[in-house]
Amino acid sequence: MNAPVIKTDAGHQGWEAIASDPASAVIATDFDGVLSPLVEDPARSRPVEGALDALARLARSVKQVAIVTGRPALVATELSGVSGHPGLGHLVVLGHYGLERWDAATGKVTSAPVPAGVATARDRLPGLLRDAGVPDAFVEDKDSSLAVHTRRLEDPAGAFDVLRGPLTALAEETELRLEPGNLVLELRPPGIDKGVAIGSLLESTGARSILYAGDDLGDLAAYRAIQARRAGGLPAVLLATRSSNATELIDAADIVVDDPSGVVTVLTALSDAIAAR
Numbered sequence: 001m002n003a004p005v006i007k008t009d010a011g012h013q014g015w016e017a018i019a020s021d022p023a024s025a026v027i028a029t030d031f032d033g034v035l036s037p038l039v040e041d042p043a044r045s046r047p048v049e050g051a052l053d054a055l056a057r058l059a060r061s062v063k064q065v066a067i068v069t070g071r072p073a074l075v076a077t078e079l080s081g082v083s084g085h086p087g088l089g090h091l092v093v094l095g096h097y098g099l100e101r102w103d104a105a106t107g108k109v110t111s112a113p114v115p116a117g118v119a120t121a122r123d124r125l126p127g128l129l130r131d132a133g134v135p136d137a138f139v140e141d142k143d144s145s146l147a148v149h150t151r152r153l154e155d156p157a158g159a160f161d162v163l164r165g166p167l168t169a170l171a172e173e174t175e176l177r178l179e180p181g182n183l184v185l186e187l188r189p190p191g192i193d194k195g196v197a198i199g200s201l202l203e204s205t206g207a208r209s210i211l212y213a214g215d216d217l218g219d220l221a222a223y224r225a226i227q228a229r230r231a232g233g234l235p236a237v238l239l240a241t242r243s244s245n246a247t248e249l250i251d252a253a254d255i256v257v258d259d260p261s262g263v264v265t266v267l268t269a270l271s272d273a274i275a276a277r
């Protein structure tokens with residue numbers, strides 16, 4: 001297996017730290033666009049071939065393997081098929097940007113309370129979409145957040161632009177935050193993002209190094225949280241896929257791959273590097 005191209009010194013240091021002391025490392029990865037190819041219908045998302053086995057192999061030597069996603073924890077757990085997968089008995093799935101946590105060891109989800117603004121926004125959304133001229137935009141109800149997808153509309157980019165203003169106003173009224181993604185606008189409780197999720201994961205595990213893989217703007221918060229700790233001495237590897245064409249994320253990454261198959265290659269190379277020590 002060829003070693004991946006690491007384009008930064010910090011990335012090399014992170015890779016070396018994980019390979020030489022895997023028992024104190026955390027491997028955290030987004031689901032959509034990183035383990036699974038992006039698909040039109042989010043309910044049809046499935047991990048690319050080899051993804052779970054690559055995670056399971058790493059799980060044998062590292063401190064913690066985690067999936068960090070905007071999806072509800074149980075949805076990501078079901079779509080990914082991690083439950084009961086050999087070698088993933090200690091995996092955690094941080095869902096809703098960390099609002100929920102599924103533990104493979106118990107099979108249970110724990111979650112934080114949902115703010116009242118989510119129910120108000122849920123009631124108001126159909127009217128808002130009608131008024132904006134895009135009544136067919138797909139609303140993914142994640143219980144504690146609401147994601148409006150424009151991917152399946154005739155003019156996805158145009159609909160995205162049209163909805164941004166009204167959804168920003170609705171977010172303000174309901175004390176939620178509007179988080180833009182790849183042809184998706186999500187109304188989400190404030191103070192919840194993948195950066196906070198990664199911060200708690202690092203604290204709870206006492207990890208001394210981390211690899212994080214993402215593809216979309218929602219992963220930037222995780223990148224920033226890790227970059228801040230890296231400046232403080234935590235070795236880290238930031239991996240990005242081009243799935244969402246999130247330029248800012250790709251520019252900040254230490255390793256860039258085209259798609260989820262590329263992620264499998266990198267994770268496998270990391271396991272090989274660990275095994276070679």
Ligand SMILES: [Mg+2]
Nearest residue numbers: 030032033216
């Ligand atoms: Mg993603």
